[in-house]
Amino acid sequence: MTSRDAILTKIRNARSNAAAQIKPADDVGIHPQATPAGDLLGQFIELARAEVATVDELGTVAEVPAAVARYMEEQGLGNQLVLGPDPQLGDLDWQSIASLKCSQESPHPDGDTVITACYAAVADSGALVVVSSPDHPVELNFLPANHIVVLRRDQVLEDFERLWTQLRQDYAGKPWPRCINLIVGPSRTADLGFPPKMGAHGPGRVHILVV
Amino acid sequence: MQTTSLKFRQLASQALADETLRTALGDVERIMPVIRNSALDQLENPEAWFDRASASRDRTLAELDVYLEAFEQKVQQLGGHVHWAADGTEACEIIAGICETAGARTVTKSKSMVTEEIELNAFLESRDMTVVETDLGEYIIQLRGERPSHILAPALHVTLSEVAETFHRHHDLERAAPLREPTEMLLEARAVLRDRFLSADVGITGANFLVAETGGVVIVTNEGNADLTASLPDTHIVVTGIEKVVPTLEDAGLMLRLLARSAAGQRLSTYTTLIHGPRRAEDSSGPSNFHVVLLDNGRSDMLGTQLQEMLRCIRCSACINHCPVYTAVGGHAYGSVYSGPMGAVLTPGLAGLHAAAHLPNASTFCGRCEEVCPVRIPIPKMLRYWRDREFERRMTPRSVRYGLDWWTHMNASPRIYRSLLGIAARLLRGLSSRGWITRLPGPGRAWTRYRDMPTPAGQTFQHQWRRTRGRAGES
Amino acid sequence: MNDQKNPGGAHVAVAKGKPSVALLVTCLVDLFRPAVGFAAVKLLEEAGYEVKVPEQGCCGQPNYNNGDRQGARAMARGTIERFSGYDYVVVPSGSCAGMLRIHYPALFEPGSKDQQQAEDLARRTYELTSFLYDIAGVTEVQAQLSATATYHDGCAGLREMRVRDQPRALLASVGGLEIAELSEPEVCCGFGGTFCVKYPDVSDRITEKKIADIRNTGADYLLAGDLGCLLTIGGKLHRDGSTITACHVAEVLAGMAEADSDADD
Numbered sequence: 001m002t003s004r005d006a007i008l009t010k011i012r013n014a015r016s017n018a019a020a021q022i023k024p025a026d027d028v029g030i031h032p033q034a035t036p037a038g039d040l041l042g043q044f045i046e047l048a049r050a051e052v053a054t055v056d057e058l059g060t061v062a063e064v065p066a067a068v069a070r071y072m073e074e075q076g077l078g079n080q081l082v083l084g085p086d087p088q089l090g091d092l093d094w095q096s097i098a099s100l101k102c103s104q105e106s107p108h109p110d111g112d113t114v115i116t117a118c119y120a121a122v123a124d125s126g127a128l129v130v131v132s133s134p135d136h137p138v139e140l141n142f143l144p145a146n147h148i149v150v151l152r153r154d155q156v157l158e159d160f161e162r163l164w165t166q167l168r169q170d171y172a173g174k175p176w177p178r179c180i181n182l183i184v185g186p187s188r189t190a191d192l193g194f195p196p197k198m199g200a201h202g203p204g205r206v207h208i209l210v211v
Numbered sequence: 212m213q214t215t216s217l218k219f220r221q222l223a224s225q226a227l228a229d230e231t232l233r234t235a236l237g238d239v240e241r242i243m244p245v246i247r248n249s250a251l252d253q254l255e256n257p258e259a260w261f262d263r264a265s266a267s268r269d270r271t272l273a274e275l276d277v278y279l280e281a282f283e284q285k286v287q288q289l290g291g292h293v294h295w296a297a298d299g300t301e302a303c304e305i306i307a308g309i310c311e312t313a314g315a316r317t318v319t320k321s322k323s324m325v326t327e328e329i330e331l332n333a334f335l336e337s338r339d340m341t342v343v344e345t346d347l348g349e350y351i352i353q354l355r356g357e358r359p360s361h362i363l364a365p366a367l368h369v370t371l372s373e374v375a376e377t378f379h380r381h382h383d384l385e386r387a388a389p390l391r392e393p394t395e396m397l398l399e400a401r402a403v404l405r406d407r408f409l410s411a412d413v414g415i416t417g418a419n420f421l422v423a424e425t426g427g428v429v430i431v432t433n434e435g436n437a438d439l440t441a442s443l444p445d446t447h448i449v450v451t452g453i454e455k456v457v458p459t460l461e462d463a464g465l466m467l468r469l470l471a472r473s474a475a476g477q478r479l480s481t482y483t484t485l486i487h488g489p490r491r492a493e494d495s496s497g498p499s500n501f502h503v504v505l506l507d508n509g510r511s512d513m514l515g516t517q518l519q520e521m522l523r524c525i526r527c528s529a530c531i532n533h534c535p536v537y538t539a540v541g542g543h544a545y546g547s548v549y550s551g552p553m554g555a556v557l558t559p560g561l562a563g564l565h566a567a568a569h570l571p572n573a574s575t576f577c578g579r580c581e582e583v584c585p586v587r588i589p590i591p592k593m594l595r596y597w598r599d600r601e602f603e604r605r606m607t608p609r610s611v612r613y614g615l616d617w618w619t620h621m622n623a624s625p626r627i628y629r630s631l632l633g634i635a636a637r638l639l640r641g642l643s644s645r646g647w648i649t650r651l652p653g654p655g656r657a658w659t660r661y662r663d664m665p666t667p668a669g670q671t672f673q674h675q676w677r678r679t680r681g682r683a684g685e686s
Numbered sequence: 687m688n689d690q691k692n693p694g695g696a697h698v699a700v701a702k703g704k705p706s707v708a709l710l711v712t713c714l715v716d717l718f719r720p721a722v723g724f725a726a727v728k729l730l731e732e733a734g735y736e737v738k739v740p741e742q743g744c745c746g747q748p749n750y751n752n753g754d755r756q757g758a759r760a761m762a763r764g765t766i767e768r769f770s771g772y773d774y775v776v777v778p779s780g781s782c783a784g785m786l787r788i789h790y791p792a793l794f795e796p797g798s799k800d801q802q803q804a805e806d807l808a809r810r811t812y813e814l815t816s817f818l819y820d821i822a823g824v825t826e827v828q829a830q831l832s833a834t835a836t837y838h839d840g841c842a843g844l845r846e847m848r849v850r851d852q853p854r855a856l857l858a859s860v861g862g863l864e865i866a867e868l869s870e871p872e873v874c875c876g877f878g879g880t881f882c883v884k885y886p887d888v889s890d891r892i893t894e895k896k897i898a899d900i901r902n903t904g905a906d907y908l909l910a911g912d913l914g915c916l917l918t919i920g921g922k923l924h925r926d927g928s929t930i931t932a933c934h935v936a937e938v939l940a941g942m943a944e945a946d947s948d949a950d951d
């Protein structure tokens with residue numbers, strides 16, 4: 001008998017008893033729908049900021065290049081920006097910003113500034129949601145020193161439950177995205193004392209541009 | 212699973228004498244309950260969430276085979292492989308086999324208690340592989356050759372100056388300026404581990420949850436090390452226990468709401484990642500090989516028994532952070548990779564009661580663990596279950612067994628009990644000076660080693676009652 | 687006594703006169719601090735109950751907590767038998783009350799006669815301060831104590847018997863008494879029954895932290911509802927040469943605290 005069969009047999013043998021161990025629960029409530037108050041974007045921004053992300057509210061997506069240049073200048077991040085393969089961002093008018101040097105290359109291991117789009121944001125936890133694809137390789141979210149994320153106002157969802165529902169709709173009949181990443185602020189560690197120190201293995205800065 | 216739990220008494224005494232450990236544990240005790248409470252307060256009615264979460268776990272455990280098979284099927288459809296390991300040795304063999312097929316020389320790992328449980332690092336090293344832990348705390352203790360002292364903060368016991376000293380010694384920094392600030396240490400570790408991430412052949416991670424609905428593996432970190440471990444090498448191996456499966460994304464969301472709050476007072480950890488299989492044909496990066504190793508190692512034996520509820524555990528460590536015994540002696544005293552209240556229940560289940568005999572006894576039954584557990588595991592009840600087994604198997608020290616037996620007999624008749632208490636009161640008064648006893652003989656010595664005992668104030672209550680209120684008061 | 691089985695409440699007994707309360711005094715009170723028992727009797731009588739003290743022994747906690755279910759069952763049967771027929775069973779200890787209320791029913795086969803009797807006892811069993819406040823409706827006492835006191839929540843009372851606000855409410859009515867709360871009133875004191883002699887050094891460290899918290903309040907009295915906690919903390923306070931007096935809540939509520947502390951000197 002293989003270990004697979006042995007383990008499954010043991011589980012099945014315990015099953016009648018296993019069921020007996022379960023105490024009746026009035027309402028399992030397995031689809032909890034916490035509904036936060038009206039202003040989803042406001043709530044998201046507040047929580048993201050509380051988790052040490054920075055947020056800049058813009059008008060249209062066309063304002064992104066200038067906002068990026070401004071941010072990088074303010075933070076002293078140099079002039080190298082990695083756009084990644086995403087055409088949504090690549091097609092913006094980066095030329096007009098003379099001070100920026102943009103490339104499509106993967107981020108340098110020593111850390112760069114990367115800009116990406118995202119799939120959604122979750123208001124009740126301050127999380128950005130990014131989904132991997134050929135346009136958005138997962139390591140773009142983790143290798144750079146600074147991660148700039150463009151979020152559309154209409155991408156903000158109330159909670160996990162709405163996120164799951166939307167993913168199910170968008171990926172119906174297709175395989176699930178290889179990586180779905182929920183990101184709350186910059187990388188940090190609690191292993192060097194309290195409070196946690198920012199900038200562990202992932203980006204030390206997360207900057208969100210709301211368009 | 213190796214334990215040194217039988218040396219609990221001795222290890223605990225050593226730990227009590229360690230002043231730096233005391234400071235670290237003092238921080239846990241002071242900070243964790245505060246940040247946990249405020250994070251849970253963000254949820255409307257956290258107790259209702261606890262109810263839902265424990266019901267969800269119970270529902271899963273009642274049909275564990277169904278969800279495991281569903282998960283397996285989904286992973287296979289996504290192009291991944293699922294392996295089943297009955298015990299730690301089998302799991303290690305499977306993992307080493309995958310690594311060898313991949314021609315692995317360097318393996319990166321993100322923190323995983325299951326791999327600690329099966330002692331994977333030593334196994335892979337014995338097969339000539341270099342294993343690099345990438346969680347900062349885990350990396351620190353790996354360099355120091357130590358074991359984790361907390362399931363989520365493995366290097367809790369290491370001070371900052373010890374971290375600096377460890378990096379100096381192992382990073383060839385002998386001539387460099389000393390690392391003083393935590394941020395300098397962080398940058399140093401980040402730089403060294405960056406190279407490791409990029410050069411690794413295989414990445415090994417644990418899993419916080421497995422989602423049966425989608426075949427997804429949920430991994431949660433604050434550092435981002437699990438994501439780099441999982442996405443940069445060409446092979447990703449997930450090693451986890453069979454109980455980690457949840458039916459749907461809603462169940463996962465439910466657990467995630469409680470996990471980060473209970474663990475670290477966060478709404479959500481910095482990185483919550485759901486991974487579905489290996490890289491796709493159209494992807495430019497990501498591992499080509501994706502394996503999930505499902506470990507039993509004693510878990511299925513708990514199903515259908517009074518220990519089943521322990522399998523609800525989501526490893527949040529709230530019970531540990533709130534335990535008066537843990538915060539007095541720290542994790543190493545438990546002599547097991549799982550420490551604190553959850554460890555005291557799990558370790559005998561995984562390593563055998565004989566290897567862990569002290570652990571179920573090293574509790575005051577204060578019940579705070581059960582109170583804070585987000586999946587409502589009745590830990591004191593389970594510690595009692597183990598104490599019952601110890602008594603049954605005559606593992607309880609003979610003096611205790613005889614003592615209890617004698618006590619039962621003395622209580623068989625209220626008259627005997629009353630006169631026994633009367634005698635005890637007289638004897639204790641004989642040892643007393645000015646109302647207090649500072650030294651007791653026999654088993655009482657353990658009491659007066661640290662504290663005094665008040666002298667019984669006059670005759671026993673029952674004696675006085677019978678004398679003053681006489682028959683009127685008796686039934 | 688009222689022989690009528692009356693698991694539901696006091697109403698039947700009220701019709702016949704005062705409802706009856708059987709006091710389970712507990713081993714530690716019986717031996718070390720009889721005054722707590724008399725304080726309990728006084729409080730219960732003043733609240734209008736007829737107090738009885740049935741023949742009794744240990745509730746069986748040491749056996750139960752050390753894995754000796756058989757011994758625990760034997761003691762439970764004895765207690766169940768001797769305490770049957772009273773309207774209420776009141777215990778000046780959260781942990782012994784918890785034993786009767788929570789653990790006795792768990793000792794016997796579900797559905798067995800033993801278990802039904804255990805359930806019946808469990809329904810009638812209360813910790814002293816919660817009985818006074820929740821059942822007897824006592825909201826104030828006549829006692830006086832000019833001092834500052836702090837209150838430690840015994841673990842079993844707090845978590846098994848839901849005793850938290852009741853003793854505080856009653857203590858608030860004691861004339862002259864100031865309550866200074868601990869920063870961590872709900873953390874264990876290190877007693878843990880036999881734990882404190884099985885792992886004395888671990889226990890001592892836990893008590894040490896509790897005492898640091900107590901000292902920070904500046905209180906003259908440490909109060910609690912469990913003599914186990916009080917012996918542990920009080921014994922260490924005395925060893926440390928502290929002048930803080932450890933005292934059972936019942937003694938303060940019954941106005942017997944000062945008399946007792948005099949007797950100690």
Ligand code: SF4
Binds near residue numbers: 473
């Ligand atoms: S037993 Fe409960 S509190 Fe302890 S780690 Fe597991 S889930 Fe968390």
